[in-house]
Amino acid sequence: MAENIFEEDEVSVAERMAAEQLVVDVDGFEGPLDVLLMLSRTQKVDLRKISVLALARQYLAFVERAKALRIELAADYLVMAAWLAFLKSRLLLPPDPEEDGPSGEELAAHLAFQLERLQAMRDAAARLMARDRLGRDFFARGVTEDVTRVKRVTYTATLLDLMQGYARIRTRDDFRPFVMDREAVFTMEQALERMRGLIGYSPDWTDLSAYLPDGWDVDPVRRRSATASTFAATLELVKEGRLEIQQSETFAPIRLRSKDKPQ
Amino acid sequence: MSNEAEQTVEESLFEAPPMAEQERMVEAILFATAEPITVRELQGRMPHGCDAAEALVHLSKRYEGRGVRVVKVGDAWAMRTAPDLGFLMQKETVETRKLSRAAIETLAIIAYHQPVTRAEIEEIRGVSVSRGTIDQLLEMEWIRFGRRKMTPGRPVTFVVTQDFLDHFGLENARDLPGLKELRAAGLLENRPPPGSIAALGADDEDEEEIDGDQSELFED
């Protein structure tokens, strides 16, 4: 189909081939600037000496051919075509002194600059990719040793910390009255639990002091607390009818005995 | 008395090992690691008082012409096999994902024009840059975000990374092939189209920023 169209143009085979390729490859182009750059190469001159007018004609012809082939051209190709048509007219007509804005030459120069810059970047990219490359031409160490991170902690303190610490301890006694000292308190709950476990084994009269828990019978503060709670627990158990309690006289030892039947 | 003790401790603390020994240390560290290591990092791993930079000079001289070289990558150092022996390494060759033409061109534009905004890349290429292309380059860690441009909208910029330099065996982004010539030819300028107002007078500022950023990029 393409051949039929171009037969009428009476162009050389080479040109026709180029044109065909151009049109067929339109999808392969990356936008109008890419096409322009490719077209500019057919002028076979230094990009700086390119004829933008000729280039505009080439591009417009390209768009016409693509249209004739019913190739869907993206909008920007057509925008570029319109712009180039405008540029062409500017370049061909003598400048209108009334009109503002950049001259055709300025616009053309900028387009030439854009093409040259794009070409320069393509060349640069090619040179970059042609460099010796890591993992292809030169290589990194094959066996790497990981760096283990060791965290070392050092501790520090100031003399003030030290003195404050000491001051804190030495003044703690001042705070004592305001704080319940749990260390030296044997609660009634604890005593009750302990007594419940013990009374079953004491059918004989036993001194209350014998029921004080280990470690609570030496230090006077602790002994006092343990005695009080144990006595209170005893009374509770008497109330429950599980214990008998007696004291021969004031300040005499308090003695107790189980009411449970020994098993 | 206590002061004296402290002093001697400190003195021995800062008495560095002989240079030959420091060279061995740098050798071992560089050898063990695939990634480039900065002088600062080297210094941090070596005993107190060592001069990693000097040891590096000695070491790279020692490896001149060997099968393995000491190379500078940005402000870091690494050991790499000599490129002329690449033919021995077919086994080690890692197939890098083939980059599209768009990706390669975008990469080159970022390398040569950095810091560069997406709009500028598009202006140079004449087509829009797909998100995927940028993503791919970011993912490969060949490019990263630079600081924002001080232009309306404060657009984000892209710059190349140390990995990029390492991959292409560049000591520095200034060593990019043909960079000087391109700059002299004005081809790295972001010339605004004639008649556009927005970019008027912005040229000098941009130029400055490019230089500033390029050197800054490799400082840390």
Next chain:
Amino acid sequence: MSNEAEQTVEESLFEAPPMAEQERMVEAILFATAEPITVRELQGRMPHGCDAAEALVHLSKRYEGRGVRVVKVGDAWAMRTAPDLGFLMQKETVETRKLSRAAIETLAIIAYHQPVTRAEIEEIRGVSVSRGTIDQLLEMEWIRFGRRKMTPGRPVTFVVTQDFLDHFGLENARDLPGLKELRAAGLLENRPPPGSIAALGADDEDEEEIDGDQSELFED
């Protein structure tokens, strides 16, 4: 560049490269290969006519005493960092932390009451002293064991060390300010108002809180 290299290789297909060149090749291969490599494998990768075994001998001699060595692993060869430089493969980060309150208090008691037994420390502090606290202070070399007390059980005592004195800038443990001076310095003055309701009937948890407040007051 790699093309050139390839060409020279092909040209010298039957003429082995000079031994120095072979050594370079072995060096590059050993460097880049992840696994140890046998002489036969080396030979297979090098150009025809090469003597990998001899090149290996030269290479390992070259690396003698360096930061990297050529070592035999089974019947294969590899390059490894010198064992005496293993410490470089660690990155030490030092973090300075404040001593815990328990440790400071224990230390203070030892300093003020030395030589002092653990039981005595516990009596003064009113709480038991954890093994860890004592160990930490011993490890820091701020306290050491003193002579045993001539009391039943002959308990061990603790005293402060010279390091301790150095750290706190004291010539002598007796230089520590006394209670009177602490009070004069305002260190003992912050007491809760007598009969303060907040503290009434407080249990352990509250005690902790009160103490916390107290230390805050001191620190300000």
